[in-house]
Amino acid sequence: QSALTQPxxxxxxxxxSITIPCTGSKSDVGSYNLVSWYxxxxxxxxxxxxxxxxxxxxxxxxxxxxxxxGNTASLTIxxxxxxxxxxxxxxxxxxxxxxxxxxxxxKLTVL
Amino acid sequence: xxxxxxxxxxxVQPGESLRISCATSGFNFVNYWMSxxxxxxxxxxxxxxxxxxxxxxTHYVDSLKGRFIISRDNSESTLYLQMSxxxxxxxxxxxxxRIPNFFSYYMxxxxxxxxxxxxx
Numbered sequence: 001q002s003a004l005t006q007p008x009x010x011x012x013x014x015x016x017s018i019t020i021p022c023t024g025s026k027s028d029v030g031s032y033n034l035v036s037w038y039x040x041x042x043x044x045x046x047x048x049x050x051x052x053x054x055x056x057x058x059x060x061x062x063x064x065x066x067x068x069x070g071n072t073a074s075l076t077i078x079x080x081x082x083x084x085x086x087x088x089x090x091x092x093x094x095x096x097x098x099x100x101x102x103x104x105x106x107k108l109t110v111l
Numbered sequence: 112x113x114x115x116x117x118x119x120x121x122x123v124q125p126g127e128s129l130r131i132s133c134a135t136s137g138f139n140f141v142n143y144w145m146s147x148x149x150x151x152x153x154x155x156x157x158x159x160x161x162x163x164x165x166x167x168x169t170h171y172v173d174s175l176k177g178r179f180i181i182s183r184d185n186s187e188s189t190l191y192l193q194m195s196x197x198x199x200x201x202x203x204x205x206x207x208x209r210i211p212n213f214f215s216y217y218m219x220x221x222x223x224x225x226x227x228x229x230x231x
Contacts, residue, residue, distance in 0.1 A: 002118050003155075004231070007159065012130075033215070034216050036216075036217035038156070038218075044223065045206055045219050045221040045222055045223045045224055046156065046206070046208075046218075047221065048168075048217060048218060048219050048220075048221075051215060051217035051219075052215045052217070057219060089155060089157075091217070091218075093216035097171065098170045099158065099172065099173075100146075100158035100161070100172075100216070101158070102155055102156045102157065102158070103155070104155045105155040105156070
């Protein structure tokens with residue numbers, strides 16, 4: 001199973017909106033509602049931002065949102081803040097072979 | 112407070128074995144699927160293995176089948192990963208994570224990781 005495709009880096013000024021796409025195939029991202037997103041600051045473990053494509057856990061700021069169209073899922077940060085500078089990973093469960101795949105990660109730089 | 116604390120990492124030589132642990136607290140461990148992930152230096156996240164609540168069902172990434180074994184002790188609320196025939200490419204930070212709903216498959220709590228270095 002190939003990894004999901006994310007841009008290596010994105011950047012934005014404080015207050016701007018940024019979107020990170022995550023492209024897969026109809027057998028992973030494009031099937032069911034099994035995409036999740038994680039934030040990872042340097043030297044720390046990942047934290048959950050979005051699950052089931054669009055759901056946001058309690059405690060995650062509402063400036064983080066998820067969406068999906070076809071085989072591409074997206075994470076949008078509406079009004080980027082300095083503390084959002086981190087790496088972001090998309091993840092999908094693959095039902096057909098009970099495996100889990102990640103995107104390569106996107107480094108967000110807040111200008 | 113829900114906590115996952117990995118331990119047991121260290122430096123080993125190629126071909127050796129190592130068992131790492133994930134001690135959990137703050138939730139009913141026996142009710143959750145659990146997984147191991149790893150992250151090589153400067154690289155992205157990689158799924159390693161998943162186990163169901165009672166240890167009867169396991170899943171592994173194809174590349175590690177036969178060398179790595181996931182297990183759990185529900186009486187101790189602890190998850191384990193037994194790694195054998197270790198190679199330089201197994202060098203990574205290893206994380207455990209909790210899966211609150213297997214049918215949605217996402218990880219809502221992660222540990223801080225334990226570092227495994229395979230080098231001669």
